[in-house]
Amino acid sequence: MELQGLHGQVVDRIGRSLAAEEIRAGQVLRLEDVQERYGVSRTVAREAVRVLESKRVVTSRPRVGITVRPLAEWNLYDPQIIRWRLASPAREAQLRELAELRAAVEPSAAALAASGAAPEARAALAGHARAMADAARAGDRGAFVAADAAFHRALLTASGNGMFAQLAEVTEELLVARRELALMPPDLDMAAVDRHREVAEAVAEGRPADAAQAVVRIVDAAHDEVERLLHGGGPCAYRR
Structure with a gap:
């Protein structure tokens, strides 16, 4: 859920600074530093620190202060943290990690969906395609x-695996980021639609192996696109 209000x-401002390593791991801040830097009251500063603690980005201890935790200790599945990293110089690493996560999870989710998804879940996939x-x-x-985001959310949910389903927000951040970071080409590729239709059909017809392989084709296309971007190539047709 997007945080509202001044805090x-x-x-968001602190998180972006942390992701960009303008504030580094191990650095200690005081609540007064947050108040002064961002021009807010002590109450607002304290509430912001509380939220950052909940994301495992910082720890706060009396007589010690606010300590920035190493990146490896952050809740890296938090959608807001993903957005911070995508907007930072660490964008390449975040894009790779998201692509690798999808490759590890989504084919299995598709196979599970094809094995036991309810009729309404199968119909939802076709509708999103x-x-x-x-x-x-x-x-x-x-x-x-x-x-596209709705399709992958429905697929992960249709797997019946609650942990897979909770990764939907992570996948959605990657898909949305392509548009927000201007990584989409002028023309949308119908081949991407065909790959999604193949997944929906395989799930609807109860073909687990075919569903998994169809998702592999989607994820491989996504991985190739990310690698082209990371190596300086311009984005080709949108192939997810």
Whole structure:
């Protein structure tokens, strides 16, 4: 859930500084430093620190202060932390990690969905694939990304594995980031739609191996796109 209000703005500003290593691991801040740096009251500063503690980004101890934790200790699945890293010089590492996570999880989720998803879950996948096709034909990037994110959320949920389902927000951050970071090309690729349709059909027809392989094709295309971006190539047709 997006944080609202002044303390939410402070959390976001501090988080972006942390992700960019403008404030480094091991550095100790005082509450007064937060107040002065961001021009807020002690109450707002304390609430912002509390939120950062909940994300495991900092620890706060009496007579010690606010200590920045190493990146490895952060809650790296937190959508806001993902956004901070995608907006930072660590964007390349975050893109790779997200792509590798998808490759490890989504094929298994597809196989599980094909083995036991409820009829309404199978129908939802087909509906999201149709929405992707409609958006691609209309050239509507926003609608395309929304339908793509909904498809993968539905797939992870249809697996019946609650832990997989909770990774939907992580996948969604990657998909949305492509649009927000201007990583999408002018034209949307219908081949991406066809790959999603293949997944939906395999799930609907109860073909676990085919569903997993179809997702592998989606994830491989995504991985190739990320690697091109990381090595300085321009984005090609949107192939998720």
